[in-house]
Amino acid sequence: MSEKRSAGLLLFRRAPGGAPEVLIGHMGGPFWSSRSHAAWSIPKGEYEPEEAPEAAARREFEEELGLPAPEGEWWALGESRQANGKLVTVWAVEADLDPELVVPGTFVMEWPRGSGTLREFPEIDRVGWFGLPEAHPLLVAGQRVFLERLAERLNGAAGAAEATGP
Incomplete structure (x- = not known):
């Protein structure tokens, strides 16, 4: 049996004043409905092993949000092993997206458990833009490292721009 792998795309934009904001989604379904802390995820x-992770990130973005992945320079944020053992690879891209345009994909599960009734739920029930300090406690713990890596990359990019000067 092969190792479970996941790939995703973290959108970021610069708020007025230049502070970065990220777009994250609140996980859908009955388990997450009343939670906020550690209940949000990067799309x-x-x-599967035969699919390139970049292609998977693009596909999953569209499946989860109902919109194509935005064009732009993709910054590799690396990998992180989640608590469930899954290896997650994430890229960041600077782009804006109106949360009102999101049409989430759905999944089917038995609910209530043991009832024999299958119900459909959105994969992500809402999305929002958050500053990095606000997003950190909202994200599931295993994905927070990607915010830290994005902040390092942005700080490095700012430092490189300042170093080269006009």
Whole structure:
């Protein structure tokens, strides 16, 4: 049995004043409905070994949000092993997206458990833009490292721009 892998795309934009904001989604379904802390995720999903992780990130973005992945320079934020053992690979891209345009994909599960009734739920029930300090406690713990890596990359990019000067 092969290792479970997931790939995703973290959108970021610069708020007025230049502080970065990220777009994250609140996980859908009955388990997450009353939670906020550690109940949000970067749009991502599983892929098989024959699929390139970049292609999976693009596909999963569209499946989860109902919109194509935005064009732009993709910054590799690396990998992180989640508590469930899954290896997650994430890229960041600077782009703006109106949360009102999101049409989430759905999944089917038995609910209530043991009832024999299958119900459909949105993969992500809402999305929002958050500053990095606000997003950190909202994201599931295993994905927070990607915010830290994005902040390092942005700080490095700012430092490089300042170093080269006009």
